[in-house]
Amino acid sequence: MTNLILxxxxxxxxxxxxxxxxxxxxxxxxxxxxxxxxxxxAITILGALLLFSLPTTVPEKILGSLAIxxxxxxxxxxxAITNRMLGLFKEKGARRNTIL
Amino acid sequence: xxxxxxxxxxxVLIAGIWLFRTPRRAKFGNLAAAVALSCAVVLVLYRNGIMxxxxxxxxxxxxxxxxxxxxxxxxxxxxxxxxxxxxxxxxAAALLVSLVELTRVGQALDLVSAVSGVxxxxxxxxxxxxxxxASAKLGGKMRQAPQILPNHDGxVLIAGAAxxxxxxxxxxxxxxxxxxLHLVGIALAAALGILFAMRVGGADxxxxxxxxxxxxxxxxxxxxxxxxxxxxxxxxxxxxxxGSVLTHLMCKAMNRHIIRVFWPYSTDETAKPETSAGSRASxxxxxxxxxxxxxxxxxxxxxxxxxxxxxxxxxxxxxxMALAKAHQSVAALANAMTALGKDVVYAxxxxxxxxxxxxxxxxxxxxxxxxxMSEMDEVNPELHTADLVLVIGACDVVNPAxxxxxxxxxxxxxxxxxxxxxxxxxxNLDKRPGYSGVENPLYEMDHAILLPGDADKTVSGLxxxxxxxxxxxxxxxxxxxxxxxxxxxxxASAEKVIxxxxxxMALSQAQFxxxxxxxxxxxxxxxxxYAxxxxxxxxxxxxxxILAExxxxxxxxxxxxxxxxxxxxxxxxxxxGACDVVNPAxxxxxxxxxxxxxxxxxxEAGTIIVxxxxxxPGYSGVxxxxxxxxxxxxxxxxxxASLAHLISSLQSRxxxx
Numbered sequence: 001m002t003n004l005i006l007x008x009x010x011x012x013x014x015x016x017x018x019x020x021x022x023x024x025x026x027x028x029x030x031x032x033x034x035x036x037x038x039x040x041x042a043i044t045i046l047g048a049l050l051l052f053s054l055p056t057t058v059p060e061k062i063l064g065s066l067a068i069x070x071x072x073x074x075x076x077x078x079x080a081i082t083n084r085m086l087g088l089f090k091e092k093g094a095r096r097n098t099i100l
Numbered sequence: 101x102x103x104x105x106x107x108x109x110x111x112v113l114i115a116g117i118w119l120f121r122t123p124r125r126a127k128f129g130n131l132a133a134a135v136a137l138s139c140a141v142v143l144v145l146y147r148n149g150i151m152x153x154x155x156x157x158x159x160x161x162x163x164x165x166x167x168x169x170x171x172x173x174x175x176x177x178x179x180x181x182x183x184x185x186x187x188x189x190x191x192a193a194a195l196l197v198s199l200v201e202l203t204r205v206g207q208a209l210d211l212v213s214a215v216s217g218v219x220x221x222x223x224x225x226x227x228x229x230x231x232x233x234a235s236a237k238l239g240g241k242m243r244q245a246p247q248i249l250p251n252h253d254g255x256v257l258i259a260g261a262a263x264x265x266x267x268x269x270x271x272x273x274x275x276x277x278x279x280x281l282h283l284v285g286i287a288l289a290a291a292l293g294i295l296f297a298m299r300v301g302g303a304d305x306x307x308x309x310x311x312x313x314x315x316x317x318x319x320x321x322x323x324x325x326x327x328x329x330x331x332x333x334x335x336x337x338x339x340x341x342x343g344s345v346l347t348h349l350m351c352k353a354m355n356r357h358i359i360r361v362f363w364p365y366s367t368d369e370t371a372k373p374e375t376s377a378g379s380r381a382s383x384x385x386x387x388x389x390x391x392x393x394x395x396x397x398x399x400x401x402x403x404x405x406x407x408x409x410x411x412x413x414x415x416x417x418x419x420x421m422a423l424a425k426a427h428q429s430v431a432a433l434a435n436a437m438t439a440l441g442k443d444v445v446y447a448x449x450x451x452x453x454x455x456x457x458x459x460x461x462x463x464x465x466x467x468x469x470x471x472x473m474s475e476m477d478e479v480n481p482e483l484h485t486a487d488l489v490l491v492i493g494a495c496d497v498v499n500p501a502x503x504x505x506x507x508x509x510x511x512x513x514x515x516x517x518x519x520x521x522x523x524x525x526x527x528n529l530d531k532r533p534g535y536s537g538v539e540n541p542l543y544e545m546d547h548a549i550l551l552p553g554d555a556d557k558t559v560s561g562l563x564x565x566x567x568x569x570x571x572x573x574x575x576x577x578x579x580x581x582x583x584x585x586x587x588x589x590x591x592a593s594a595e596k597v598i599x600x601x602x603x604x605m606a607l608s609q610a611q612f613x614x615x616x617x618x619x620x621x622x623x624x625x626x627x628x629x630y631a632x633x634x635x636x637x638x639x640x641x642x643x644x645x646i647l648a649e650x651x652x653x654x655x656x657x658x659x660x661x662x663x664x665x666x667x668x669x670x671x672x673x674x675x676x677g678a679c680d681v682v683n684p685a686x687x688x689x690x691x692x693x694x695x696x697x698x699x700x701x702x703x704e705a706g707t708i709i710v711x712x713x714x715x716x717p718g719y720s721g722v723x724x725x726x727x728x729x730x731x732x733x734x735x736x737x738x739x740x741a742s743l744a745h746l747i748s749s750l751q752s753r754x755x756x757x
Contacts, residue, residue, distance in 0.1 A: 004212045011337045018341030025120045030457025037342040041190045041316040043335035046144045047197035047323040053148035060200050065159040067196035070189040072163025079134045080171035088464045089123035
């Protein structure tokens, strides 16, 4: 029971903190933000890795490695795409090419 | 100690989010979040160890390579589809982890873990199928209009109720009975995800995608509860918060209740006929031909005058700009106006585009300074002082009916007050209402001019008109003729040439001639490069190998993104045995097999020379409108022969008088 309360507290505290911080992100950066948090949501990779900390049967092994593939796809792809996107944002005077 | 380390990792993640204030710092923020996640992985590996290192390492590698490759290849207009797809992968991972934990042999879960597991299973499955549907809709692989099955609400209710029953029953079952109930639960949740996402229409996508984002966060946190891992719970909660903030912001910006978005018709019967009538996006499909009304030439001239005389200009982009791929030309027009000393800003409505901040990313891609982009609240009080508002493919977000008329689907929605400006020029496809189906009275106002048609063409026309007037050295048009001689002429006078090889070049073994032509052009003082589409050829990097074989320098091989930046100021694009990868229908038309595929924008070059066997469609079967483009010169036949012909005519020119 104490465990449940602890977990609920962690969830609520992080949710509140995240909500407060993210409310202040300018709309300019919403797409990169969503792409970044999308990568963070692949934290389920921890769960997938933990499956392999105990002896596994063959079906468990298959499902577990699929979970790792999906989660890594999400995390690497998410961070890479965010980085690429943010690289496109240029400040005045730092443009890559002048169109005129 | 453990808690301290965990806390540090969480703090790094928070710092990462905190850095999302300006684009430059956001890059570090992204890095910080990546570091936090990597630390969490290392911690888990260190604390718990791994039994089957081989399988784990191989899976990690496979996922990482696939994720990185896809992230590199995707175009900016495709970002929403990509984010939805990755989100689906995250949901699938949560689903699988919960399933294995629940059914693990010789492991008794306590009630909290079991309940979390069942919930994680359901949320993960809903997120997975919902995201896949969203991704298909956003990527143009599925019709964007809401799709409603007969008795849709009934189906949702039945699936939902059955899911709850199966979930509760599985808590009391054991062994194979429990496994069976879990599988039934997964199937029901998957069906629910599909039913849920399919009836959300195109313009409501920002809400759906934000909501699904929050759902993966919840699924991850539930996973954490099953295994009692605080890091997982903390990270999941952050994502859930982020998705919730964005869902809330998007709903607020559209003045729509979330229930209305997900139950589009059942709660608002009055909006039914209107909404289904106007299910096209703001400016509709730029692929459909639109006959210009007789007064359009006059309208164009008037718009030109307005642009020339205006001092303060506000540009309002909408999803139609994205559809028409007009952001590059819009940015060029804005730069031209700025160069003339005009004050130009972009006004971005919070729900313009298909996900939060989508317009900002598109404009950033077109090299627009982000300090030129203003939010709705900043711009609205100033709009009455603007001389001119340029609306590019936006409709509902500038529809005054939202304020003036009661009882429409958009009534009460905050809008950009374009109508308050001195004059309004709308570069929209047509007058049809936007997604909401509400007629836009702005088009009928005396100080507004509608320039119907493809926004990219309209804006390019305006830009040409403006630069022609202001600079004496208007770029000399390359004389275009339909004969191969025209092709040789174009090449002879070209300064920048991009060669686009396709599998047809490999088939006719024309790569040697292509390289020969390129080096001839270089010798004549032109810059010749090769634009390589990621899917040109039959395997990744195929074209690079083939050109390397013909001794092309590898620093002349440029990737699609770079090439697409160069096309607008390229004199000649030479297509050699490529069709689908240069087919503009992929970006202009919806519902074709290649819709949404990133292409090389050969059509943006001054002249296009096509050395293909014939004018038949490529592998996709979609006819290529590039062949009908007035700037295109067709050289049908064997590509090797066509190239040899071009080389000899260029050489004879040099040898001759």
